[in-house]
Amino acid sequence: MGLAKDMPGGELKSKFLGCLVGMAIGDALGAKREGRGMSRSEDIVSLADKLEQLIYTDDTHMTIGVAESLIESNGFDGEHMAQTFVKNYKAEPWRGYGPGPPRIFGMIKGGEAWYSAADRLYSGGSFGNGSAMRVSPVGLLYSRNPERLREIAYRSSSITHSHELGKEGAALQACAVALALNTPWDEDIDREDFLSALQDFARNQLYREKVSRIRELLGEQDKARVVALLGNGIEAPRSVPTAIYCFLRQPQSYRDTVIYAISLGGDTDTIAAMAGAISGAYLGIEAIPSEWRAKLENREYIEALAEKLTSSIDNVNTG
Ligand code: F2R
Ligand code: MG
Ligand code: MG
Numbered sequence: 001m002g003l004a005k006d007m008p009g010g011e012l013k014s015k016f017l018g019c020l021v022g023m024a025i026g027d028a029l030g031a032k033r034e035g036r037g038m039s040r041s042e043d044i045v046s047l048a049d050k051l052e053q054l055i056y057t058d059d060t061h062m063t064i065g066v067a068e069s070l071i072e073s074n075g076f077d078g079e080h081m082a083q084t085f086v087k088n089y090k091a092e093p094w095r096g097y098g099p100g101p102p103r104i105f106g107m108i109k110g111g112e113a114w115y116s117a118a119d120r121l122y123s124g125g126s127f128g129n130g131s132a133m134r135v136s137p138v139g140l141l142y143s144r145n146p147e148r149l150r151e152i153a154y155r156s157s158s159i160t161h162s163h164e165l166g167k168e169g170a171a172l173q174a175c176a177v178a179l180a181l182n183t184p185w186d187e188d189i190d191r192e193d194f195l196s197a198l199q200d201f202a203r204n205q206l207y208r209e210k211v212s213r214i215r216e217l218l219g220e221q222d223k224a225r226v227v228a229l230l231g232n233g234i235e236a237p238r239s240v241p242t243a244i245y246c247f248l249r250q251p252q253s254y255r256d257t258v259i260y261a262i263s264l265g266g267d268t269d270t271i272a273a274m275a276g277a278i279s280g281a282y283l284g285i286e287a288i289p290s291e292w293r294a295k296l297e298n299r300e301y302i303e304a305l306a307e308k309l310t311s312s313i314d315n316v317n318t319g
Helices: 009-033 041-050 058-072 078-091 100-109 136-141 146-157 164-182 191-201 205-217 223-230 240-249 254-263 268-283 290-295 299-318
Strands: none
Touching: 009 041, 009 058, 009 136, 009 164, 009 254, 009 268, 009 290, 009 299, 041 254, 058 078, 058 136, 058 268, 058 299, 078 100, 078 146, 136 146, 136 164, 136 268, 136 299, 146 164, 164 191, 164 205, 164 240, 164 268, 191 205, 191 240, 205 223, 205 240, 223 240, 240 254, 240 268, 254 268
């Protein structure tokens, strides 16, 4: 797999756009099925056709916060990112946030440091998927340097999700976005190489085992078995590997990736957001159905952030 720095500028920009818009559409479409059981692909397609607007949830709202902060700070600044989350939540608290983050935002507003507030929730911090669902801008921006990507994914996670499984889930999702970005769109994804790279990257045994399960399930027709082995839940280890699997089942189709992710039921907005981010980072914006793009709420702003992130990649990697 090549590096994004060897890529023509037009392709790089399209992939950044594809990643953020692809994430937001997966979130908005998946939100209509969040918390429900499995569904048929045909029903998801007709749901998408019927919706007049694709309205996103906390997954996209927090991804916007990550992107805004990385752009404004010219890289990662924990205090700035935490304050951006607090400000954005105050403006739109109705986006369907998970239980933990609003409590942490309250602590930070009350003077708790950004790097310690999350340790006060749950036992050992949160391992919810809330930091993995928002990490795609980190995967894009730090795609040229896996160790830096890991460090920034961990630190951005620790604002709200400081459990090892939460941080590692965010890093694995960011790594998948980077691998997808770094694969030229005219080159097939080598699924074995992709999984080996993730397996080498993962530091936690549970995630290594899940990556092995992805390999075993690639030809699986039974969705119940996929859910039983990979999960479709709100916890990072029960959703990040599932999203990667959804992408690797059908790497040439953004549409099929997102529809399959939603069809598994459970935390559908988040699994479709993460799968959509990986797929969009590989295939680029043009691979996302234009009728879905046209319906996405706040699309111009999300695209503007993606363009600014593309322009920041050289600064962040030389700075
Ligand atoms: N909140 C939701 N969906 C609920 C309904 C939304 C509704 N449609 C609406 O409009 O209001 N979705 C969003 O939340 C998920 C991300 O959650 P996040 O940010 O990770 O939250 P939290 O609280 O940190 O963790 C989630 C749960 O995981 C369990 N958990 C985490 N750490 C734990 C630990 N150390 N020990 C035990 N359990 C732990 C807890 O049950 C947490 O509540 C996304 O789906 C997003 O879309
Ligand atoms: Mg959500
Ligand atoms: Mg969700």
